Structure formats: structure tokens, C-alpha cells
Amino acid sequence: MNVKKSIVALSVISLLSACAQNQPVEMNVDENINSNKIKITEANYAKAETARNYNNWLKFGANNHIAHMKQLPPRGKAAPTVQMNDDTLYSVVITEAVDGKVKFSIPKSDVYMAVQVVTEGGHGQYYVVGEGDYNVSIETKYAFLIYRTGTEKGLDAARSAQQLIKDDSFKFGTYQLPNYDFEEVEEWTARLTKETSGSAFEYTFPRTSKNITDLHQWNLENANGWGGSSPEVNVANKYTNSVILSSGECLSTTFENPESKYFTSITAYDSSRYLIEGVKHVSSHTWEENKDGTVTVSFNCGDNAVNNIDTKGTDFTFTMRYYGLSQKVMDGKISPEKTVK
Numbered sequence: 001m002n003v004k005k006s007i008v009a010l011s012v013i014s015l016l017s018a019c020a021q022n023q024p025v026e027m028n029v030d031e032n033i034n035s036n037k038i039k040i041t042e043a044n045y046a047k048a049e050t051a052r053n054y055n056n057w058l059k060f061g062a063n064n065h066i067a068h069m070k071q072l073p074p075r076g077k078a079a080p081t082v083q084m085n086d087d088t089l090y091s092v093v094i095t096e097a098v099d100g101k102v103k104f105s106i107p108k109s110d111v112y113m114a115v116q117v118v119t120e121g122g123h124g125q126y127y128v129v130g131e132g133d134y135n136v137s138i139e140t141k142y143a144f145l146i147y148r149t150g151t152e153k154g155l156d157a158a159r160s161a162q163q164l165i166k167d168d169s170f171k172f173g174t175y176q177l178p179n180y181d182f183e184e185v186e187e188w189t190a191r192l193t194k195e196t197s198g199s200a201f202e203y204t205f206p207r208t209s210k211n212i213t214d215l216h217q218w219n220l221e222n223a224n225g226w227g228g229s230s231p232e233v234n235v236a237n238k239y240t241n242s243v244i245l246s247s248g249e250c251l252s253t254t255f256e257n258p259e260s261k262y263f264t265s266i267t268a269y270d271s272s273r274y275l276i277e278g279v280k281h282v283s284s285h286t287w288e289e290n291k292d293g294t295v296t297v298s299f300n301c302g303d304n305a306v307n308n309i310d311t312k313g314t315d316f317t318f319t320m321r322y323y324g325l326s327q328k329v330m331d332g333k334i335s336p337e338k339t340v341k
Helices: 002-035 045-058 155-162 182-195 215-225
Strands: 088-096 101-106 113-119 124-129 132-137 142-150 237-241 251-255 263-269 295-299 317-323
Touching: 045 088, 045 142, 045 182, 045 215, 088 155, 101 113, 101 142, 124 132, 142 155, 182 215, 215 237
Parallel strands: none
Antiparallel strands: 088 142, 101 132, 113 124, 113 142, 237 317, 251 295, 263 317
């Protein structure tokens, strides 16, 4: 009996000793897990920024069902995506491709509705507008679908249109977030955004990885306006940013009517490209034209100024969005962001 007790006691002591000896090993495992985070480079930044945006929408359930945002986007960094539209409501789906393709539909409605298919590389590979069933090939395993529903007839009409969207063609629930170092992604995004603050910035948004001609330009586009579409006359959109402007003076820009097929909007953002609390956009649905057919948009010039955007004391940049851009906009003949005074 005493021998058995001695053996048990020795076993317990040996086990405790082993646990104590193994404790540093367990800490090293944790360190290895942290070190396994994917470091951010010029080559993978766009994919990492895309994963960050996918992750932000995972929190809204977009990996399990269509996620409808039934209000205008949150202001500041509470927004799930940088430089969000303030003129449409969002609905988002994260889906796995089936046999390399994604199926979706746009319902018949009396408001603007478009779907953009964004790959894991951040490319808006497709941008389609209007009622119909679509079946498109994509270059990555997963896709991020952005439904943009127009608010031109009010929020209630937009919400009603959102409810018509079907989600029974999607393969939900299989997306796994890559282990990027997202703190490092934030640092890259801040640095790249700052780089463009001193000059007007134009987006090209290449449709696929094969269409990238300037990697640094592509990274700048993802940092400043992830999820934008590649310009296509009378179909997709074009985006441009102004420099950072002072809120302490009355400014304006006058330009020829862009004559976008669907509409044009001008939205102010803070220096990090997020919407500003209490600030409204101006769009061609409601703007007032000058007698000669041109359009003037004012900034911080008072309630009586034509098409005035009050940025509430916040220095700002503004984004021009041309929904279904015209050929003259595609050709660069209209550039309101370059004529501010």
C-alpha cells in the first residue's frame, strides 16, 4: 500500500513538474500564432484591405444572409467601409462562387438599383444596373456583392425596393477570414490616404488583377475608396476626390452639367474619407442649375448659397460620383474637384 502511495505521489509530482516545464512552451505557441499573421506589403495590401472590409460586413451577418442597411451610412469610423455613398442604401452579400460563378438578380423597382461584384482582390469585376437575372464568372473563390438602392424617392421607397431582393441563389456561410495583420492594414490605409490629401485624385478601379497597370495607384484607390466601380459610359460610375479643403472659408465650384445617365452626387468627407455627422450631400435629383445650364456647388457659404454643403466646422474633401457617367466625364472634360475657389 505504501509503495502504491509513493508511486501515485511520484506520478503527481512528475506531472506538475512537466506542466511547469511546459508553460514556457505554451507561451511560445501563442507567440507563434501571433507571428503567423500575414504581414502587409505593397503586393498584398489591396487583398488585405478587402479582407478588412469583408470582416466589417461579417459583423452584419453578410456571410449568412443578405445584410440590409436600412438607414444612410453611419458617420465617422463607425461606418463599415471608407467613403460610403450617402445617396443610396446598401445591401451586402458575401458568397462562395459555384463552379466559378455567382448568380444574383435585380428586382423590378421604381428606384435606381445596381449590383457590384467585388472579388477577394478588391476588384469590382462587374457593375450591373437594372432588372434581370445574372450569372457571372469571377476570378476568386468568394465575392462581395454590393447592392446600391437609390434614395431619390425617399428612404421608405428605397427600403421597399430592398425587400424585393432575393438571396436564394447564394452559397452562404463558408467564407473564412484570412489572418492578415489588420492593425498593420489600418496603418497602411492611413498612410496611403494621407499621401493623396494634397492633390485631386481620380480613380480607375481596374476590373481584374490582370488589368492593374500601376500597383501603387491601385493601393491608393483601395485606401481612399475601397469598393468603387470601374468607369463604363452609361452603365457604371466614375469617382474623383478633391484636395483637403478648409471649413473656415466660403468655397464653390462651377461646372458643366455632367449629364450622367442616372444621377450625379457630391458628398463631403473628413480627412480620413469618412462621412461627417450632420452633413448632407447634393445631387442632380435636387440641385439648382444656373441660368446658363451650369451647376454651382457651394461649401460653407450659408443657407442662402446655391447648393450649399455645410461641413459643420470640419475640414473636408469632397467626392464626385457620376452614376452611369457620360462620355464627356469619361474624357475628363468635367472636373469640379479641380476648379474650387
